[in-house]
Every structure is written in structure tokens, then in C-alpha cells.
Amino acid sequence: MAQQLQQGLFLALAGVAVVAALGVIFNRNAVHSALSLLANFVALAMLYVLLNAQFIAIVQVAVYAGAIVVLFLFVVMLLGAGGEMQMGGWLNWRTAFIVAAALVLLTLTGTAVFEGTINGAIGTATPEQIAQVGQTEAVGTALFTDYLLPFELASVLLLVGMLGAVVLGQRWRGAIAGRPSGEAE
Amino acid sequence: MIPLHWWLIVAAALFCIGLYGVLSRKNAIGVLMGIELMLNAVNVNLVAFWRYITPQVLTGQIFAIFVITVAAAEAAVGLAIIIAAYRRRDTVIVDELDIMRW
Numbered sequence: 429m430a431q432q433l434q435q436g437l438f439l440a441l442a443g444v445a446v447v448a449a450l451g452v453i454f455n456r457n458a459v460h461s462a463l464s465l466l467a468n469f470v471a472l473a474m475l476y477v478l479l480n481a482q483f484i485a486i487v488q489v490a491v492y493a494g495a496i497v498v499l500f501l502f503v504v505m506l507l508g509a510g511g512e513m514q515m516g517g518w519l520n521w522r523t524a525f526i527v528a529a530a531l532v533l534l535t536l537t538g539t540a541v542f543e544g545t546i547n548g549a550i551g552t553a554t555p556e557q558i559a560q561v562g563q564t565e566a567v568g569t570a571l572f573t574d575y576l577l578p579f580e581l582a583s584v585l586l587l588v589g590m591l592g593a594v595v596l597g598q599r600w601r602g603a604i605a606g607r608p609s610g611e612a613e
Numbered sequence: 614m615i616p617l618h619w620w621l622i623v624a625a626a627l628f629c630i631g632l633y634g635v636l637s638r639k640n641a642i643g644v645l646m647g648i649e650l651m652l653n654a655v656n657v658n659l660v661a662f663w664r665y666i667t668p669q670v671l672t673g674q675i676f677a678i679f680v681i682t683v684a685a686a687e688a689a690v691g692l693a694i695i696i697a698a699y700r701r702r703d704t705v706i707v708d709e710l711d712i713m714r715w
Contacts, residue, residue, distance in 0.1 A: 431614065434614070434615055435615055438615045438619060442619070442623045445623065445627065446623065446626055446627065446630070449626075449627050449630040449631065449650050450630060452630075452634060452643075452646050452647075452650060453630060453633060453634040453637070453638070453643075453647065458640065458642055458643070461642075461643060461646060462646070465646055465649065465650075468627075468650065468653070469653070472653055472656075472657065475623075475657065476660055478615070479620075479660050479661060479664045480664060481660045481663070481664065481674055481677075483674065484656075484660055484674055484677050484678070487678060487681055488656075488681070491681050491684075491685055492649075492653070492681070492684075495685060496649065496684070496685060496688045499688055499689065499692055500642065500645070500646065500688070500692070503642060503692045503695060503696065504642060506696070507642075507695075507696070507699050507705055522637075523637060526633055526636040526637050527633065529632070529636070530629040530630075530632050530633040530636075531629070533625075533628070533629050533632060534625055534626065534629045537621070537625040537628075537629075538622065538625060541618055541621045541622060541625070542618065566671055567671055567674055567675065567678070570671040570674075570675055571675060571678070575675050578675075578679060582679055582682045582683075585682065585683065585686055586682060586685070586686055588686075589685075589686030589687075589689050589690050590686075590689065592689075592690045592693065593689040593690050593692075593693040594693075596690065596693035596694055596696070596697045597693045597696055597697065599700070
């Protein structure tokens, strides 16, 4: 019974995630695209809870749904790109090629999933033990002991990203003040 | 217990939708949204493999956290590039940003 409940929940959330992802791609209005992205992120966060990864779920909501979607919406509103989200011609060679590429990738991954066998190391700790320790505590311990160097590198990466965003967003003296009429090419 | 295959199929579907978005969207913001979808699909795979194969080592979750970090930095820098390009070229349509084409 609990298994059927879990599977039903999984199917419902996965359906929401996939439909929202399609909405991101096919919505012509950029604001609607960003809101579909939000729905996709929230559905994925719930799927993470289903995977017993509560910490990732919270981080997903905080970083993706909280920060990144707001950033997207901010830029969409700033650039006023509300109505100009065009898909290009519908039935041309380019669209056909892209659909074919995506379908080939899906077929390849699907075949790999169903044909391959996955062997994992069987350890001593069980998910129940991990759940007892507490997800956040376990992740934090691993992050600050075994993965300290990547953690510090990630902080450097974030600093560089922040500086890069500030520099790129700066209005340079000498750049074209108004419209880009006479761009040297 | 949900079979591992289901997770992998959902992640593959999300990745392919994101790939289609990256290749087909003309708006640079839409392209970035497609990249976010692809990164999320990878995260689902990482966490699912952690849960089903090595629940005793938290590597999958740690990797997912790093992917989220990189995605955040990438979104910030990418959107800054889009704003800078819009300032100079007055467009965010990637077909018209062809100054480096030869």
C-alpha cells in the first residue's frame, strides 16, 4: 500500500515536472516560461524528498526557486522581453534536426537504462541510519571533512562569478551611451 | 520502492527537453532556462544513484550541491552577459548576435 502510494506520488510529481519543463520551452511569453520553470523546480524538490534527500530539496527550493527564478524574472522584466519570445519557423529543417537530435539522445539513454546493469557497492550504513543522523548533519559533516577542498573551490567560483556579473553589468565609460547605432564591426 | 529505472527515464526526458530548448529557442534567456533544466536533470540522476546504489556515502548529494552552486554562478554570469549584449546590440535574439560569425 505504501509502495503504491509512493509510486503514485512519483508519477504525479514526475508528470508535473515534465509538463512544466515543456511549458518552459513552448511558452511564448517569457514570464510564463519563468513561472513554468518555478513549477518544475518545486516538483523536483518534492521528488528529492521522495528520494530521502531532504537537504537537497531545501537547497533546491532556496537556490533555484528562490534565487535563480527571481534573477530570470528580473532580467525578463528589465529587458521587456515579454512578447518577443518567438520559436522561429515551425516546420523547417532546423526544427526537424533538433527534434531528431533530442529523440536520438532519449532513445540512447533509454536503451542504456534498460539494457545495462548497475552494480553498486554494498556498504554498512543503511538509509535508515542516515535518516537517523539527520540529512543536514550528515551532508555538513561530509562537506567540511572529505570535501573541504571542493567546498573552498566552490566559494572561490562563486566569488569570481559575482565579480564577473558585476563587471559585465557595469556601464563602461566610453561605451555607447544610448542606442548602439555605430557599432564598429 | 520506486524502481531506479523510473528516475533515470524522468531525468533523461527532462534533459532532452532542456536540450531541445537550448537548441531551438531564439531568446537568449530561453536558452539559459534550457541549460538550467539540463543541470536539474543531472541532479536528479546524481541523487537517485546516491539513494539506490551508495546510500552509505554521501558523494551523490555533495555532487548535487556543487552542481547547484555552479548553476547559480552560471545563471548570474549568463544573465549579466545577456544584459551587456542587450545594451550594445539592443537585442536578446541569439540569431542577431552574430558579431563573431565569419
